[in-house]
Amino acid sequence: MIMKKIQTILLFVSFTLIFTSCDPVYQVEFIVNNQTDDDLTIVSYPFFEQARDSSRFSSGSQLVVFVAEGIGMTAEDAYEAIEEIPFDSIIIKNASGELLTMDQWDMNNWTGEFREDNEIGVYKLTVTNDDF
């Protein structure tokens, strides 16, 4: 009888240990929202990436330029810990080839949002015609 009780307690403790030791997963998206009247071209070189990405996307759409993801912290902690834009370089041009005049490196120009029900952090840079 005592052995059975000990077995049950051990089983409970093992399950608790297994579940609490799981590493949380995080995901933080960096999005450029094209609110200009024409296409935008983005050439980016995110941290830790081997290749440069180059995309051209149309007016009214949004490009997910980079997704920071990993394990070891919650999505909310990862979202709050971000202090700088995780790119070695990011160039944004309009259809005429003009460069963005807004400072894309300034975190204040990116709107941050933590989506609790999806456990995703989002930083969004909204670009309009006036930003060139």
Added chain:
Amino acid sequence: MKRKYSYWLLFAVPLLLLCSCKKSYVVDFKVLNDSDDAILVMLQRTESSAVDTSFLDGGQDLIIHTEMGEKLTAKKYVFDLTELPFHNIIVQNVNGLGLLCDEDRLSCWNRTSNSDAKEYGSVFLQVTETSF
């Protein structure tokens, strides 16, 4: 008599609170380029609008359209969706090959499976090397 009223209040107040909770949703329609190569996304929002063309590098995601509203949860909107909220979409690889699945049909698109998604949802077209 007083006791009867207090029972009613016990049920009515939480019920009223539940009913008055404001529901809202934001649903992103995305094209996820999970292939190594670039793809072209041509989107015509309405029958009379021009075709918007985006060129996406390998591994990049594009939010082509966002639906927002009230009185529904994101989960309900996503799973009750019967047609895509734009007129026409064409996806091609750099060799000009189209998708094997008809991207104009909702059946080719995946819906977010997050059962907790109250406010945010997504409907996405996943493109890989074998999609062409």
